[in-house]
Amino acid sequence: MTEPNNSAAVDALKQTFRRHASGVAVLTTHDIDGKPVGFTATSVTSLGATPPLVSFNVARGSSSWSALESAEYVALHTLGIDNVELAQRMAADHTQRFAHDDWKFDDRKLPIIDGVTSVLILRIREIVNIEANAVLIGDVVDGFVGTEQQPLVYFQRGYRSVD
């Protein structure tokens, strides 16, 4: 193999992630005006349990970035197969993401959405900027279990579950 030009590497990345499935989550927080902010993410991973840490990736050009950059806490929601509409809404027009009556602010003014499979409260510890993106790393400070349903998975540009 030889070093490819960049378009070959971009193509390789896309081909690979079309073959790779990812769990689906929604991250929420509030902006400096106190308004709810949230987005769908397929990049949530555990970074060890001692101490309990979680990472996720964000495009720094996204509508949520300025709120995330200054957020002390975020709420991580894991999604199940009944949450497809939520996953789609939190990836579409950012002005409509909290238009439904399916969430409320908690004591930290984090939007907590009903009907998901679990919620973790993260305190942001570190933000690693990489080109146009960022890796956010948070300490788990609280959490609770939600509804029992099969997990939501993103694969080949569609929402699926496990077999």
Next chain:
Amino acid sequence: MTEPNNSAAVDALKQTFRRHASGVAVLTTHDIDGKPVGFTATSVTSLGATPPLVSFNVARGSSSWSALESAEYVALHTLGIDNVELAQRMAADHTQRFAHDDWKFDDRKLPIIDGVTSVLILRIREIVNIEANAVLIGDVVDGFVGTEQQPLVYFQRGYRSVD
């Protein structure tokens, strides 16, 4: 909600990741003696396409860590449902991970394993140490498509596919 003690946070993390599904990959490289090193990972994410970047997490106490810490390149293999044995082997006894005749070194002396759904060659750009773990970030420099099969997913401590 109040700040929990650490064991409550650890429990919340575990409960959440039991409800979250992850794609399964195998990362390989060579150690300073040229021997093959590899491990199964469920933390592989894309970090944007311009430029094409990938991240994954590693425990710094793992058998692969000393090789990864000094690796210039790694090979990322995405796994399908036919690769369950490979996923199990690359998470078990590290002295037996390359005992089968299902791989060969490429020109960069990266072990390339047969029969996976795709392979990406990454040049490690940055290692972010977080407590006992590390986030590795690599530029995609090459890649190729493998076999056509349903993706392998890890969920509730077992290997599954999408429905």
